[in-house]
Amino acid sequence: MSVLRIGNFSGFYGDRSDALREMLTGGELDVLTGDYLAELTMLILARDRLKDPAAGYARTFPRQLEDCLGLAHERGVRIVTNAGGLNPAGLADAVRQLAGRLGIPVRVAHVEGDDLTAAHPGALAAHAYLGGFGIAACLRAGADIVITGRVTDAALVTGTAAAHFGWGPGDHDRLAGAVVAGHVLECGTQATGGNYAFFGDGDVRRPGFPLAEIHADGSSVITKHPGTGGFVDTGTVTAQLLYETSGARYLGPDATARLDTVRLSQDGPDRVRIEGVQGEAPPGTLKVGLNRLGGFRGEVAFVLTGLDIEAKAALVREQMTDALAKSPPAEVRWDLVRTDRADAGTEETASALLRLVVRDPDQRAVGRAIGEAAVELALAGYPGFHVLAPPGKGAPYGVFEAAYVPQDAVEHVAVLHDGRRVPVAPPQDTRPPDAVRQPPLPEPLPAGPTRRAPLGLVAGARSGDKGGDANVGVWARTDDAWRWLAHELTVDRFRELIPEARELPVTRHPLPNLRALNFVVEGILGAGVAAQHRFDPQAKALGEWLRSRHLDIPEALL
Numbered sequence: 001m002s003v004l005r006i007g008n009f010s011g012f013y014g015d016r017s018d019a020l021r022e023m024l025t026g027g028e029l030d031v032l033t034g035d036y037l038a039e040l041t042m043l044i045l046a047r048d049r050l051k052d053p054a055a056g057y058a059r060t061f062p063r064q065l066e067d068c069l070g071l072a073h074e075r076g077v078r079i080v081t082n083a084g085g086l087n088p089a090g091l092a093d094a095v096r097q098l099a100g101r102l103g104i105p106v107r108v109a110h111v112e113g114d115d116l117t118a119a120h121p122g123a124l125a126a127h128a129y130l131g132g133f134g135i136a137a138c139l140r141a142g143a144d145i146v147i148t149g150r151v152t153d154a155a156l157v158t159g160t161a162a163a164h165f166g167w168g169p170g171d172h173d174r175l176a177g178a179v180v181a182g183h184v185l186e187c188g189t190q191a192t193g194g195n196y197a198f199f200g201d202g203d204v205r206r207p208g209f210p211l212a213e214i215h216a217d218g219s220s221v222i223t224k225h226p227g228t229g230g231f232v233d234t235g236t237v238t239a240q241l242l243y244e245t246s247g248a249r250y251l252g253p254d255a256t257a258r259l260d261t262v263r264l265s266q267d268g269p270d271r272v273r274i275e276g277v278q279g280e281a282p283p284g285t286l287k288v289g290l291n292r293l294g295g296f297r298g299e300v301a302f303v304l305t306g307l308d309i310e311a312k313a314a315l316v317r318e319q320m321t322d323a324l325a326k327s328p329p330a331e332v333r334w335d336l337v338r339t340d341r342a343d344a345g346t347e348e349t350a351s352a353l354l355r356l357v358v359r360d361p362d363q364r365a366v367g368r369a370i371g372e373a374a375v376e377l378a379l380a381g382y383p384g385f386h387v388l389a390p391p392g393k394g395a396p397y398g399v400f401e402a403a404y405v406p407q408d409a410v411e412h413v414a415v416l417h418d419g420r421r422v423p424v425a426p427p428q429d430t431r432p433p434d435a436v437r438q439p440p441l442p443e444p445l446p447a448g449p450t451r452r453a454p455l456g457l458v459a460g461a462r463s464g465d466k467g468g469d470a471n472v473g474v475w476a477r478t479d480d481a482w483r484w485l486a487h488e489l490t491v492d493r494f495r496e497l498i499p500e501a502r503e504l505p506v507t508r509h510p511l512p513n514l515r516a517l518n519f520v521v522e523g524i525l526g527a528g529v530a531a532q533h534r535f536d537p538q539a540k541a542l543g544e545w546l547r548s549r550h551l552d553i554p555e556a557l558l
Contacts, residue, residue, distance in 0.1 A: 004164045006157055006181075007211035007225075010034035010081070011188030013041045013058050019188070019209050020064045024071045026225030029211065030164075032072070033156040034061065034081035035186045039467065040529045040538075042150065043291040043398040045085040046124035056086035057147075062094050066102070073104050073144070080135055080156050084110060084147040086125055089415070092147045107417035109138035110147040113410055113424075120290055120403070128286045128410050131253030132159025134424045137414035139163035141422075150289065157182030157212070158254045165216045169427045175255035176279025177218025180262055183250070184222050184240050184274070185210055190462075191222060191240045192230035195540075197460035197547060198477075202231035219275040221267055232270040235460060235477065238514050242473025244464040246520045247509040248436045249280070253407065254427070256280040260439055260511055276513075284430035285404040294399035294531055295330070295359055298366030300374045301388040302354040305347060309340060312382035313354045319381060320356065323373035329358035329365045335535070353388070357532075359397070367394030398530030400467050439512050445483040449555045455497070456547025458557045459485055463543035468525045470539035472498075472546055475516035481557050482515035488551070494519055497549040498542070500534075 007029045009019040013036040016022075023032055036058040049056040061083035072079060084091045092110040099106040111134035120126035127150035136159045138146040148156075161167065161178040184191050189207035193199060208228020213221040222237050224230065241262065248260040256279060263276040304312045313336050324332075337353040344350035356374075358366045371391035378385060407426035414422045455474075458481045463472040474489060476482035495502045498521075505522040524542075526533025536542065 004031070004161060004214045005029050005211060006031045006033060006160055006185065006214060008033050008035070008185040008188050008209050010036055011186065011190065012036065012038060013044070013060065015188055017060065017064055020068045021071065022228070023209055023225070024068055024075060024077060026208070026228060029075075029077050031078045031080060031160050033160065033185065034079070034083060035153050035156060035188070036061065036081065036083045037085060037150060039289060039291070039400045039465075040398075042085070042125050042127060042289060043400070043530050046291055049086055050124070054087070054090055057088070057091035058083035058085055061091065062098055065095065066098055069099060069102060069104050069106065073106060078139065078144055078146075080139075080146045080148075080160055082148045082151055082156065084149045086115065086127070086149060088112060088147045088149045092415075095145055095147065106144045107142055108145045108147065109141065109143035109417045110415050111135060111138065111149065111151065111413070112415055113412040114150040116288055116405070116410070123290045123292045124398075125291045126288055128288045128405060129253060130286070130410070130412055131155050131282070132157070132162060133169065133254065134412050134414040135159025136163040137422050137424060138416060141416045143417050152252055153186035154179045154182030154252060155254065157185060157214075158252070161214050169254070170429060172255045172279030172281060173277065174216070174218035174279070176257035177220060177274070177277040178214060179250065179252050179255060179257040180241070180259075180274055180277050181212040181214055181220040181222070183245075184237055185212055187240060187243065189230060190243065191236055192224050192232055193236055194230065195462065196236055196239055197456065197462065197544070198235060201233070201235070204230050218277060219273070221271050221273050223271045232272055234264045234266055234272055237264055237272045237274070238475050238516060239460060239462040239473070241514065242471075242475065242516055242518055243462050244466055244471060245473070245518060246471060246507070247518070248511065249433065251283050253282050253286055255282050256433065260436070260513060263513055280433050281429045281431045282407075282427050284407055286407055286410055288403040288405055290401040290403055291530070292399050294397050294527060295361045296363040296366045296394040297397040297532065298329075298358045298370045298391065298394040300356045300370060300391050302356070303351050303384075303386050303388060304354055304382065305340070305351040305384045309338070309352050315382050316354060316377065319377055320373055323376065324369065327365060327369055329360040329370070331359040333357045363394045367392065397532060398528070400528030400530060402467055439510055441486045441510060441512070442479070442483045444487045445480060445554055445556070450552040451555050451558055452550050453553045453558060454548050454550055455553070456544075458553060459547065461543030461547050463539045463541070465525055465529055465538045467528050468523050470521045470524045470542055472519045472521070472543045473516055474519070474543070474546065475514055479515070484554055484557060485517065486510060489517055491519075493551070497546055497551070500524055
């Protein structure tokens, strides 16, 4: 069969609004996928649904589609998106109404079965991560637009490819190849130079969105439309492959992709070939994302300027502790951020921030109480007392947890464009895999002179979140740098460079084909992004912090 060209026009809820038109007009495509959902997004949509039961989907998608539906229809480009969020049926109806108003004959289908909220009392939203065969059923029946709720990000591609090539649930290698291509596409411009460690290698002021040319054997080429910004090379694809993954196995409801078998090669300018991906049976369970309210959070940022920063911080901490003693919040956290410089040329660069974050089930304990205590220090605190912003009334925060249910416990249903409801059978083959053998590491680099320098001079990194855990993927750009990195960046060295991880479980996963190490740090994000446990609650910059740390690097690599 012919090559299937799948493009991406959205990597998150809030992505570039004109990307849909850009992708439709920039070159040839068969299908466009839009990824709108993340752990935090599901909580946002759940809170929308509390206010309006008819809400719960990405409201930006219909606005994008209104401008481009006619263009997609003219060009014969199908659209597959998880913008349905918590209400895929509602979004499908909204798209039908839009098409009717515009006079464009469009067949709209959607996928149901992921919503398990009723089975999890106390959760605002509980949704299983479905696979792609519901999408495939909709496309095979002739749908032009397929709306889903919580499917895996890669399912937008696996379902589309399965429909096009006729793959079945047992085609594990082919499905795994599509999983890998889907994982590269899912975050949009992160595959074309966005958020890339070596962003100076190209013009990334406005990266174009990526597309995958997928072949019947599951191999693919990642590229972008001609003339669009950014760039695609083995580095940008490696970075995205490592994003929000863990070990050699990338588990999915359609197939398990063996990341340790992925082979990348430059296939020309802005073209990277992905091949050799081996697949295994999917697990017998589906992940379920549970979102609930955890309580209320308040924050005050005190500005400390000039001399005696530590003493000023100690004074305000003591004063606030005394003021809050009568009704202390359940959780109190202080962080002194030393952004100040000696003999600074501006007041801002002479200042540090002392952040007070409090949490409590009672909104009053984190709102009015902390606000009054802080404001009362205005004329009675340290010299130069002021805060970045007036204290608020306290905002609700969320907690994310993962649960697992058997695949056959979920009623996965494709609701076709003509209203027929087609059950999607769970995979029959869910054999537990054999243990992955530890891949052999390369021979160490011969000893020689070293220089103290940042790790980022010889290695790239990308990091992200999975619930309360974070991953940091680190890769070398040359074979010699990999020979050094594989032996130097041990778990102990990682903990030394990232002090926050010293008391936490850290697992290292070598991926020699990618010249990469993937570190998973358990619990560093507390109860997940919505809980805002740390300064960088999604660990987006954890990898860049690691790259900035100094260690002894062989001069031959520098």
